[in-house]
C-alpha cells in the first residue's frame with residue numbers, strides 16, 4: 487500500500503497456510519521480503535514467501551523478471567538451512583535479467599547522478615538518478631517491451647534461439663554501453679550464451695507453463711495467494727512516476743503477470759506499515775528529515791524499526807503515516823482488508839502524527855498526487871494522536887492493545903474505509919493479532 491517494505495513477506499508467510507499455492511506476479515530481485523520464524527530470519531528476493539511450508543507450490547509467474555544467478559543463490563541458501571524447495575515452479579515465459587541489464591541499470595543511474603551534480607546538485611523531479619536497486623529491473627522490462635532481443639526462460643532451454651537473441655541484444659547495446667568500465671564481459675556473445683545455457687540447465691526441472699497451471703488450480707477450487715513485490719506507489723503506471731519501478735505492482739498486475747483473470751481475485755489484503763518509508767529518490771510528503779526535531783524522530787523510527795533495506799542495505803527514508811497515499815492505494819487495488827505492520831515501532835512517542843490531507847497550490851486536498859513534481863510541492867496536513875508508551879509486542883488480541891493504539895487503528899479504518907484484519911506487532915510470525 488506504500489513504497490515497499492511494508493512487511494509483505496511476513497503477511498504472505500502468515501496467511502500462506504490457508505492457500506494451496508503462492509505466486510509472485512511482478513518485479514524481480516529488487517524485492518526483499520523478510521520472514522522471521524521463531525527468531526530465524528529468511529530474506530527472500532525472487533522466491534515466493536510461502537516457500538517455508540514444505541512442498542507448498544511456490545510459483546514465479548511470467549510477469550517476474552528473473553535473475554537466474556540470484557535465484558540459484560536463494561535456492562542454495564534455503565536448502566543449506568534445511569528448507570524444502572521442491573514446490574518451486576518457474577514460468578517458461580518469465581523474462582530473464584541478463585548481465586548487460588545490470589550494467590545498463592548502473593550506467594544509467596551513474597550518468598543521471600553525474601548530470602545532477604553538474605547542475606546544482608539538488609534532486610529534482612526531472613534530473614535525478616532514481617536510486618534503483620541496480621538489479622537490472624528497468625532495462626529487463628524495457629527489453630521485454632522492445633521485444634527483439636529479449637530472452638525468456640523458455641529461450642534458455644533452446645541454444646539456437648538463445649544465441650540469436652543474445653547477439654541481437656548485444657549488437658544494439660554496444661553503442662550505449664561500450665565506454666562504461668567493467669561491462670566488456672556482459673557484451674561478449676559467446677560468454678553470455680554459455681552463462682545463459684548453464685542457467686537454463688539449472689532451471690529446467692522447475693520450468694512449466696504457469697498460466698495453465700494457475701488457471702487449472704483456480705478452476706479446481708484451489709486457493710492461490712498472489713504476492714506483490716515493491717509497492718503500489720512504485721507501480722509504473724500508478725506510482726510516483728518517474729520514481730517508480732518497472733512493473734505493475736498493484737492488483738492490476740496479476741492479470742498480465744500470471745494469466746489469471748483479475749476478476750477471479752477475491753480478497754485483497756493491503757499491507758501497510760504504521761508509518762511511511764521509502765528507499766531511493768522521489769517525493770515523500772511526510773518525510774522526517776533534517777537536523778531538527780523531525781530528523782531526530784525519523785532517526786528513532788529508523789532505529790526502532792530497523793529500517794535498512796533487505797536487498798541493498800540502504801537506510802530507508804522515514805516519515806509519519808500518509809493516509810492520503812494509503813487511501814489512494816486502496817482505491818487502485820480494491821483493497822478489502824488491511825494488514826497493519828510495525829505498530830510496535832510507534833510505541834514511546836509523545837505524539838503520533840497522521841497525514842490526512844495535503845496543501846497544494848494554495849488549497850487543501852485529500853487526493854494523492856502521483857505526479858512527482860506536484861507531490862514534491864505538497865505540504866502534509868496532520869491529525870495528531872497522543873502516543874502510547876506501552877510495549878505492544880506481546881499483545882495477541884486487539885483487546886490487549888492500549889486504548890490509544892486501538893484509537894490509532896480505528897482512525898485508519900475510518901479514514902481509509904477498509905477494516906484492519908491483521909495487526910503485526912513484531913517481525914516474528916507469532917507476533918501477530920488476527921482477532
Ligand code: GDP
Nearest residue numbers: 491492493494495518519520828910911912913
Ligand atoms: P517487504 O518487502 O514488504 O516484505 O518488507 P521487508 O521484509 O523488506 O521489510 C519489513 C521489515 O520489517 C523486515 O525486517 C521484517 O522482518 C520487519 N517486520 C515485519 N513486520 C514487523 C512488525 O510488525 N514489527 C517490526 N518491528 N518489524 C516488522
Ligand code: IMO
Nearest residue numbers: 490491516517518617618619715716731765766
Ligand atoms: P519490496 O518488495 C522498496 C525502489 C528502489 C527505487 C525504485 C526503482 O522489498 O517491498 P528498481 O531497482 O526497481 O528499478 O528501483 O524502486 N524499490 C523498492 N523499494 N522495496 C522494494 O521491494 C523495492 N523495489 C524497488 O529503491 O527507488
Ligand code: MG
Nearest residue numbers: 491518519796
Ligand atoms: Mg522489502
